[in-house]
Amino acid sequence: MDLLRLILIKENLLETTLDQLRPGQQANIVRISGADGIASRLREMGFVPGELVKFVRPAPLGDPLKCFVHGSRIAVRCGEARRVYVKPVG
Amino acid sequence: MRGCQQKAVTAMASVSNAPTHPDQTQPRVALVGNPNTGKSTLFNALAGMKVRTGNYPGVTIEKKLGTCELGDQEIELVDLPGTYSLAPRSPDELVAVEVLTDNVAAHGGVKLIVCVVNALLLQRNLFLVSQLLELGKPVVVALNMIDVAESRGIQINVERLSERLGVPVVATSAAKRTGITELKKTIADQLDSDTNEHERCRILPSEFYSAVATFRETLNSTSTKTGASESKISDLPDDYLLERMLLDRGGEPETRVIAQYGDSARVALTEIREQLAAELGDPIDIECNARYAWAREKLSAVFTNESHPSSPVTDRLDAILTHRVAGLVCFVITMFLIFQTIYTFAGWPMDLIDAASSWMSDSICAVMAPGMLRSLITDGIIAGVGGVLIFLPQIALLFLFLALLEDCGYMSRAAFLVDRIMTTFGLSGKSFLPMMSSFACAVPGVMASRVIENRRDRFATIMVAPLMSCSARLPVYLLLIAAFIPETSYIGGWLSLPAIVLMSMYMVGVVVAIPVAWVLKKTILRGEVAPFVLELPEYKVPSLAVVLSRVWDAGKAFVIRAGTLIFAASILIWFAGYLPGDHSKQYQLQTQIEQLDQSSEAAELLVVELNNESSKLLENSMLGRTGHFIEPVVRPLGWDWKIGVGALASFPAREVIIATLGTIYSLGGDAQEEGLVGALQASTYDDGTPVYSVPVALSVMVFFALCAQCVSTLLVIRRETNSWFWPILSFSYMTILAYIGAWLTYVVGSRFL
Numbered sequence: 136m137d138l139l140r141l142i143l144i145k146e147n148l149l150e151t152t153l154d155q156l157r158p159g160q161q162a163n164i165v166r167i168s169g170a171d172g173i174a175s176r177l178r179e180m181g182f183v184p185g186e187l188v189k190f191v192r193p194a195p196l197g198d199p200l201k202c203f204v205h206g207s208r209i210a211v212r213c214g215e216a217r218r219v220y221v222k223p224v225g
Numbered sequence: 226m227r228g229c230q231q232k233a234v235t236a237m238a239s240v241s242n243a244p245t246h247p248d249q250t251q252p253r254v255a256l257v258g259n260p261n262t263g264k265s266t267l268f269n270a271l272a273g274m275k276v277r278t279g280n281y282p283g284v285t286i287e288k289k290l291g292t293c294e295l296g297d298q299e300i301e302l303v304d305l306p307g308t309y310s311l312a313p314r315s316p317d318e319l320v321a322v323e324v325l326t327d328n329v330a331a332h333g334g335v336k337l338i339v340c341v342v343n344a345l346l347l348q349r350n351l352f353l354v355s356q357l358l359e360l361g362k363p364v365v366v367a368l369n370m371i372d373v374a375e376s377r378g379i380q381i382n383v384e385r386l387s388e389r390l391g392v393p394v395v396a397t398s399a400a401k402r403t404g405i406t407e408l409k410k411t412i413a414d415q416l417d418s419d420t421n422e423h424e425r426c427r428i429l430p431s432e433f434y435s436a437v438a439t440f441r442e443t444l445n446s447t448s449t450k451t452g453a454s455e456s457k458i459s460d461l462p463d464d465y466l467l468e469r470m471l472l473d474r475g476g477e478p479e480t481r482v483i484a485q486y487g488d489s490a491r492v493a494l495t496e497i498r499e500q501l502a503a504e505l506g507d508p509i510d511i512e513c514n515a516r517y518a519w520a521r522e523k524l525s526a527v528f529t530n531e532s533h534p535s536s537p538v539t540d541r542l543d544a545i546l547t548h549r550v551a552g553l554v555c556f557v558i559t560m561f562l563i564f565q566t567i568y569t570f571a572g573w574p575m576d577l578i579d580a581a582s583s584w585m586s587d588s589i590c591a592v593m594a595p596g597m598l599r600s601l602i603t604d605g606i607i608a609g610v611g612g613v614l615i616f617l618p619q620i621a622l623l624f625l626f627l628a629l630l631e632d633c634g635y636m637s638r639a640a641f642l643v644d645r646i647m648t649t650f651g652l653s654g655k656s657f658l659p660m661m662s663s664f665a666c667a668v669p670g671v672m673a674s675r676v677i678e679n680r681r682d683r684f685a686t687i688m689v690a691p692l693m694s695c696s697a698r699l700p701v702y703l704l705l706i707a708a709f710i711p712e713t714s715y716i717g718g719w720l721s722l723p724a725i726v727l728m729s730m731y732m733v734g735v736v737v738a739i740p741v742a743w744v745l746k747k748t749i750l751r752g753e754v755a756p757f758v759l760e761l762p763e764y765k766v767p768s769l770a771v772v773l774s775r776v777w778d779a780g781k782a783f784v785i786r787a788g789t790l791i792f793a794a795s796i797l798i799w800f801a802g803y804l805p806g807d808h809s810k811q812y813q814l815q816t817q818i819e820q821l822d823q824s825s826e827a828a829e830l831l832v833v834e835l836n837n838e839s840s841k842l843l844e845n846s847m848l849g850r851t852g853h854f855i856e857p858v859v860r861p862l863g864w865d866w867k868i869g870v871g872a873l874a875s876f877p878a879r880e881v882i883i884a885t886l887g888t889i890y891s892l893g894g895d896a897q898e899e900g901l902v903g904a905l906q907a908s909t910y911d912d913g914t915p916v917y918s919v920p921v922a923l924s925v926m927v928f929f930a931l932c933a934q935c936v937s938t939l940l941v942i943r944r945e946t947n948s949w950f951w952p953i954l955s956f957s958y959m960t961i962l963a964y965i966g967a968w969l970t971y972v973v974g975s976r977f978l
């Protein structure tokens with residue numbers, strides 16, 4: 136089952152979360168889970184459903200992650216990135 | 226250091242003598258915008274030099290006020306902290322909203338809002354603009370960074386944008402000072418036209434507004450039902466806050482209304498939200514979708530060309546500076562170079578100040594006969610204040626580097642790099658800026674902790690920030706290093722032992738901060754991990770004006786402090802070291818020596834006699850007696866009574882130790898041509914063994930590295946945390962750690978060195 140899932144993700148057929156992308160990979164934001172302050176902060180800073188996001192690279196120790204969204208570079212921790220559901224493109 | 230300090234004091238003063246709107250006739254204009262859009266730069270461009278900073282009463286929102294002349298009228302400008310949205314999540318953020326919505330009469334109403342937007346990030350910035358338009362106040366949009374946008378080939382049709390938004394838009398470049406006159410004119414025009422009747426923009430779906438109306442009804446009936454007085458009805462939050470209540474789950478407006486109206490309001494709120502969710506989807510989605518859709522619509526055909534190239538330079542630099550290996554290496558090298566430079570480059574201006582102060586001392590001795598006044602001037606004032614002033618070059622350099630790092634955009638990269646490390650002991654990458662600022666001075670460091678939204682993270686940062694070696698400790702380190710650490714160098718002169726010791730002293734604070742933060746986060750500040758979302762701005766060439774003005778402010782504050790606080794302390798300490806005692810024999814000897822040929826044998830004999838007399842007088846003075854009284858306490862640290870008294874005198878402000886030692890050795894007749902450094906090296910116990918050894922010097926340095934010897938910091942902690950608990954905790958734990966640390970250093974040092 137896991138293997139199937141991996142293949143599907145690889146073929147960009149399944150949605151995944153931002154922290155699961157490869158460095159340099161782009162994806163479309165599908166939704167952001169939760170309705171608390173963190174979720175709205177993410178939205179204000181440009182993580183909006185429909186928007187293209189690029190996972191640029193993680194910090195040297197793996198966390199946080201540098202992303203490019205809505206014209207600006209934003210660092211989010213893996214914890215927050217897991218709440219951003221995306222569908223990879225290209 | 227203490228630029229800060231001056232500011233902190235005025236801030237507190239302005240809180241206590243309350244009325245924050247001194248002149249009702251001056252209309253108030255607020256500057257609002259995302260962080261890093263150039264608000265502060267624009268503020269300075271508009272207000273020039275007339276700037277006052279302070280705090281809103283009771284909360285920790287910084288208030289920066291300035292006056293700006295618009296032709297025939299003057300306006301009062303307010304620079305609010307940068308924000309991405311007007312959804313208040315803490316009491317502090319609520320104040321900013323209330324300032325804008327006029328809810329707090331005491332703050333004085335804002336007549337007009339200038340929203341500063343970054344032309345490069347227009348669409349995202351319009352999120353905030355859309356919220357501002359809903360407040361029903363006149364808004365002027367300053368389309369800032371237009372110079373950068375143009376250089377990237379982004380063309381914006383300003384007129385069309387203004388038409389679409391329905392408010393004036395002015396293209397500006399705050400840094401290059403273009404568009405400022407036009408902005409002033411637009412503000413003046415808007416203030417002159419009848420602006421009070423402004424339509425509130427309605428950007429969210431109409432179903433939402435009817436839900437808000439229903440909620441208002443419910444609250445209205447609740448307050449009458451619970452038998453509340455009529456006044457409570459008029460207390461009803463205004464429209465904007467009511468809307469935020471529905472939109473922000475767990476936000477500050479919600480907390481407040483539940484506190485005010487009780488559980489029935491909570492029930493009503495939940496009900497309305499559920500109803501809304503069924504109709505339109507989750508409130509949070511309603512807002513986000515509506516605002517971004519609005520922004521997209523407003524921007525269509527506003528850009529005359531469709532390319533929005535982001536900065537390739539920033540991406541290329543980031544590829545190195547945030548690289549897994551290279552990034553960390555660059556980080557360490559940068560930090561190391563800063564310390565090495567501070568130590569080496571400040572040498573010659575320091576010699577200059579040193580020469581100037583001994584020249585002053587000598588000329589006074591030449592024209593005045595020995596006596597009490599001459600002793601006060603040379604031993605008290607020049608030895609005390611001069612000893613502190615000599616560190617001005619280093620302090621200027623430290624601030625120069627901090628300002629450069631911040632202005633070029635590297636500071637947020639540093640936060641990004643170290644976040645993972647900081648989280649392991651309970652802080653966050655956002656603690657990096659406050660902690661790095663604390664290397665200059667804990668006062669702005671503690672204030673900079675406002676960027677941390679989470680209360681527990683913020684308090685933990687405030688607790689450990691004063692452990693960072695501030696520039697007031699630098700003089701202590703430099704003095705002792707110059708006196709006792711040999712000038713050995715390694716790798717062809719690239720690394721010197723004094724620079725390594727200096728860096729280690731800075732590390733002591735950092736290393737101790739780790740377990741302290743960890744313990745705090747495990748005990749009194751326990752809780753969930755806070756979120757971390759940080760914008761990494763584009764790199765840019767630092768603006769010379771911004772950097773130099775920070776260095777200038779810091780230097781000025783340091784000199785003022787040396788001229789006031791240290792000056793007063795020097796005089797007090799001089800009195801304590803001079804009285805009681807009969808100095809007539811000492812003066813007689815001094816006069817005799819000055820009449821003789823300095824190199825003759827008779828003169829040398831008299832000098833020895835004079836020194837004996839001087840040190841006897843000092844030992845019997847109030848200072849000497851206090852010193853001998855506390856000597857048993859400092860003995861285990863390897864200190865003599867002079868160091869003990871110096872440490873004691875420097876609890877209000879740590880630089881006082883330099884002034885104290887300067888005065889003690891000068892009064893005691895120990896100061897020779899080589900100044901304080903020579904006096905320390907030459908100082909001996911009665912039996913002739915030297916007072917200072919390397920372990921003693923290290924022990925003093927470690928004590929100063931860890932001790933909470935700064936009243937200003939404690940006061941600013943009190944203000945920022947709004948309680949006495951935190952400053953008291955900070956003072957006690959630091960003092961205890963300092964004593965233990967100094968003792969360990971001495972014991973271990975004596976064994977191995």
Ligand SMILES: Nc1nc2c(ncn2[C@@H]2O[C@H](COP(=O)(O)OP(=O)(O)O)[C@@H](O)[C@H]2O)c(=O)[nH]1
Nearest residue numbers: 260261262263264265266369370398399400768
């Ligand atoms: N090129 C350019 N740089 C600007 C402009 N306005 C501000 N800056 C720079 O942007 C940085 C952030 O500005 P600042 O006023 O501190 O922004 P704030 O966070 O909104 O207060 C500073 O380094 C400014 O020098 C502008 O119009 N053009």
Ligand SMILES: [Mg+2]
Nearest residue numbers: 264265266307
């Ligand atoms: Mg600012």
